[in-house]
Amino acid sequence: MSLDTASPTARRHGSNAGQPLTRRDGLLKVTGRATYAADNHPDGMLYAVTAISRIARGRVTALDVGAARAHAGVVEVLTPANRPPLAHDPDEKMPPFGFRVEVLQDDTVRYVGQPIALVVAETLEAATEAAALLDPQYEIADARTDRSNGDRFGLAAVGIGAPPRTVHGDLAAGLAAATHVTEAEYETPAQYHNAMEPHAVVAEWHGDRVTLDMPNQAMALSCAAYGAYFDIPAENVLIRSPFLGGGFGSKAILNGPQILAILAARMLKRPVKLVLTRTQMYGPVGHRGHTWQKLRIGTDAQGRLTALHHHALCATSSFDEFIEPAANASLPLYDSPAILVEHEGLRLDIGTPGPMRAPGEASGSAALEVAMDEAAVACGMDPLEFRLANYAETEPGTGRPFSSKALRECYLEGAKRFGWAGRPLEPRQMRDENGFLVGWGMGTAVFHCPHFPAEARATLRADGTALVETAGADMGQGAWTALAQIAAEALGLDPDQVEFHSGISTLPDGGIAGGSGHTASAGLALNNAGEDAIAKLAAIATADPASPLFGAGNIGVVARSGRLHRIDDEGRSESYVDILARAGQAEVIGTAKAARDPAIAEAHAMFSHGAVFAEVKVDPDLGQIRATRLVGAFAAGRVINPRLVRSQYFGGMIWGTSFALHEEAVTDRRTGRIMNADLAEYHVPVNADVPSLDAILIEEDDPYVNPLGIKGVGEIGITGTVGAIANAVWHATGVRVRRFPVRIEDLL
Ligand code: MOS
Numbered sequence: 001m002s003l004d005t006a007s008p009t010a011r012r013h014g015s016n017a018g019q020p021l022t023r024r025d026g027l028l029k030v031t032g033r034a035t036y037a038a039d040n041h042p043d044g045m046l047y048a049v050t051a052i053s054r055i056a057r058g059r060v061t062a063l064d065v066g067a068a069r070a071h072a073g074v075v076e077v078l079t080p081a082n083r084p085p086l087a088h089d090p091d092e093k094m095p096p097f098g099f100r101v102e103v104l105q106d107d108t109v110r111y112v113g114q115p116i117a118l119v120v121a122e123t124l125e126a127a128t129e130a131a132a133l134l135d136p137q138y139e140i141a142d143a144r145t146d147r148s149n150g151d152r153f154g155l156a157a158v159g160i161g162a163p164p165r166t167v168h169g170d171l172a173a174g175l176a177a178a179t180h181v182t183e184a185e186y187e188t189p190a191q192y193h194n195a196m197e198p199h200a201v202v203a204e205w206h207g208d209r210v211t212l213d214m215p216n217q218a219m220a221l222s223c224a225a226y227g228a229y230f231d232i233p234a235e236n237v238l239i240r241s242p243f244l245g246g247g248f249g250s251k252a253i254l255n256g257p258q259i260l261a262i263l264a265a266r267m268l269k270r271p272v273k274l275v276l277t278r279t280q281m282y283g284p285v286g287h288r289g290h291t292w293q294k295l296r297i298g299t300d301a302q303g304r305l306t307a308l309h310h311h312a313l314c315a316t317s318s319f320d321e322f323i324e325p326a327a328n329a330s331l332p333l334y335d336s337p338a339i340l341v342e343h344e345g346l347r348l349d350i351g352t353p354g355p356m357r358a359p360g361e362a363s364g365s366a367a368l369e370v371a372m373d374e375a376a377v378a379c380g381m382d383p384l385e386f387r388l389a390n391y392a393e394t395e396p397g398t399g400r401p402f403s404s405k406a407l408r409e410c411y412l413e414g415a416k417r418f419g420w421a422g423r424p425l426e427p428r429q430m431r432d433e434n435g436f437l438v439g440w441g442m443g444t445a446v447f448h449c450p451h452f453p454a455e456a457r458a459t460l461r462a463d464g465t466a467l468v469e470t471a472g473a474d475m476g477q478g479a480w481t482a483l484a485q486i487a488a489e490a491l492g493l494d495p496d497q498v499e500f501h502s503g504i505s506t507l508p509d510g511g512i513a514g515g516s517g518h519t520a521s522a523g524l525a526l527n528n529a530g531e532d533a534i535a536k537l538a539a540i541a542t543a544d545p546a547s548p549l550f551g552a553g554n555i556g557v558v559a560r561s562g563r564l565h566r567i568d569d570e571g572r573s574e575s576y577v578d579i580l581a582r583a584g585q586a587e588v589i590g591t592a593k594a595a596r597d598p599a600i601a602e603a604h605a606m607f608s609h610g611a612v613f614a615e616v617k618v619d620p621d622l623g624q625i626r627a628t629r630l631v632g633a634f635a636a637g638r639v640i641n642p643r644l645v646r647s648q649y650f651g652g653m654i655w656g657t658s659f660a661l662h663e664e665a666v667t668d669r670r671t672g673r674i675m676n677a678d679l680a681e682y683h684v685p686v687n688a689d690v691p692s693l694d695a696i697l698i699e700e701d702d703p704y705v706n707p708l709g710i711k712g713v714g715e716i717g718i719t720g721t722v723g724a725i726a727n728a729v730w731h732a733t734g735v736r737v738r739r740f741p742v743r744i745e746d747l748l
Pocket of ligand 1: 357
């Protein structure tokens with residue numbers, strides 16, 4: 001079943017998609033020629049540096065603005081006292097972003113790391129030094145930093161990220177019918193995006209037009225939002241974002257520091273650059289919120305679920321409502337006559353969390369997959385056998401069919417490749433040659449398949465090559481390559497005949513690069529634009545008596561290898577070059593918009609699926625844990641480029657390893673300060689932490705998810721992996737750890 005070279009659909013199309021091409025942008029990146037936002041230095045540019053609060057709650061009572069202004073090279077110091085007005089109230093949440101932005105609206109401090117002033121100077125050094133001279137004085141209030149002192153709130157009518165309560169069946173009856181009820185609480189920590197490239201902007205105004213060099217995952221939406229803040233039409237905002245050094249969700253949301261830098265550039269009539277330091281990214285640009293999740297799983301004597309209850313308490317800020325939709329992870333996976341999923345908010349004096357790589361599913365599946373492991377143990381069943389016994393053939397609760405679901409194949413192929421069959425049921429049964437405890441665990445991976453409206457343009461040129469354009473973003477996932485492959489297939493050309501442009505907001509809206517939906521969304525737009533160009537070319541040829549295709553209009557033509565062929569007689573064909581030459585046309589332009597058909601979307605449950613198997617080794621004396629082996633098998637519809645897809649799965653599984661064993665932002669409960677707001681102490685896996693990785697691409701033909709059959713691959717690898725590793729730790733040691741990351745001290 002494994003698919004290592006080409007997807008079945010690609011073979012059917014006999015196409016270029018499905019090839020494991022290397023990244024088009026790879027050479028630029030490894031040779032340092034790819035320019036990121038902060039690499040821009042327009043003439044006359046100033047440097048902006050934010051000063052940030054060091055208290056979590058209270059008021060700034062004094063800033064030594066005089067000392068900062070007196071520093072050589074300082075041009076301006078923005079504080080709430082002199083910050084120019086914005087056309088849109090920053091306290092008003094602007095749809096679709098739905099977040100308040102922190103732009104010096106008053107002297108209130110709401111979290112550590114909040115911008116409290118912006119210093120602009122001729123040099124970065126001057127701005128940095130002057131920011132330190134501000135010497136803020138505070139009136140300090142007691143901060144809510146933890147579950148013990150935060151304010152819990154229900155989710156009646158809140159905005160973005162507020163997941164509804166979902167009830168299927170009768171939970172009380174399901175629990176009453178159970179022979180076992182497994183009940184436990186799981187804790188996942190706050191995590192920060194920590195993209196290699198920090199949030200940055202170089203802003204330059206020309207009258208009422210502004211150019212923004214910035215990493216951006218949602219260009220068209222951002223142009224509209226900046227237009228609203230600065231009272232200019234969206235088309236007067238030009239965003240250039242050719243490369244992103246990682247985004248992970250945090251670069252799809254507007255943030256205060258960037259808006260302040262744009263404001264300063266307009267005020268001072270000079271270009272302004274702002275680059276956040278690593279520490280300054282811990283607060284105003286989002287994070288994965290802390291959760292405490294209670295799960296109750298009722299099972300009958302045959303090991304079948306009778307009830308599934310997932311309650312998530314999720315930390316958010318004092319002024320926004322983003323709630324990690326963690327408990328929703330329990331909705332699509334396991335068949336149960338009763339499912340109750342609910343969320344509760346916890347107000348803390350922190351920066352607002354936001355979407356971070358597999359929002360909801362990463363934290364939620366971590367808890368669910370450990371709970372499922374515990375339930376399997378309670379039933380005396382193998383964890384894989386237990387999941388197969390509870391396999392959902394249709395969407396639990398709703399009964400909707402899945403658009404496609406090759407999860408069973410993922411379970412079986414993954415288990416086979418991993419060697420799961422020899423696994424002892426009891427923990428603490430296996431040792432390696434060094435006497436280390438060895439454990440095997442597994443988890444189910446799942447991620448939904450959003451589709452964002454997107455537009456594209458395809459230009460067939462007189463020389464037989466094409467230019468295809470969409471404003472999409474490449475954060476490292478290989479969008480340039482995969483999207484060009486899709487366009488090439490639609491145009492009947494080789495990928496190297498197709499020039500691909502993206503990363504600038506003047507191009508057709510490429511939709512959001514997020515939610516693992518970019519290839520499907522922008523790809524469908526490119527496909528449709530390519531088909532539009534081919535249709536226009538065919539109209540020229542079939543109406544031209546001098547063409548071998550004359551009169552084939554009702555029969556149809558097919559585009560292949562730079563030629564149009566009559567469908568009924570493939571020998572009758574003509575090249576694009578000849579068609580355009582005889583018509584005297586320099587080019588033919590196809591355009592398209594692509595959105596999901598709401599009726600099809602409503603009728604189907606759409607998810608990518610996978611199964612992850614993990615091996616860990618634990619030092620029995622020191623408790624040190626090493627993940628040594630991960631095998632993931634994933635089914636995500638049609639594979640456009642198996643090399644890039646496998647790379648996405650590897651990235652996800654590494655992030656899952658990080659979640660399971662390394663990552664955590666540690667808050668000092670007295671001050672609300674994050675104690676490890678830097679890459680030295682915020683642990684992410686280095687190469688030595690990364691286990692042997694294997695990703696199996698399972699064939700899956702999806703006729704509904706979109707006309708190309710593409711699902712998402714970017715985020716799913718995180719899900720499943722976290723639970724698989726934690727369950728392997730239990731299997732190695734017999735110790736059940738329910739708080740992430742799993743630490744040495746948990747095992748001693
Ligand atoms: Mo992802 S959290 O949608 O970049």
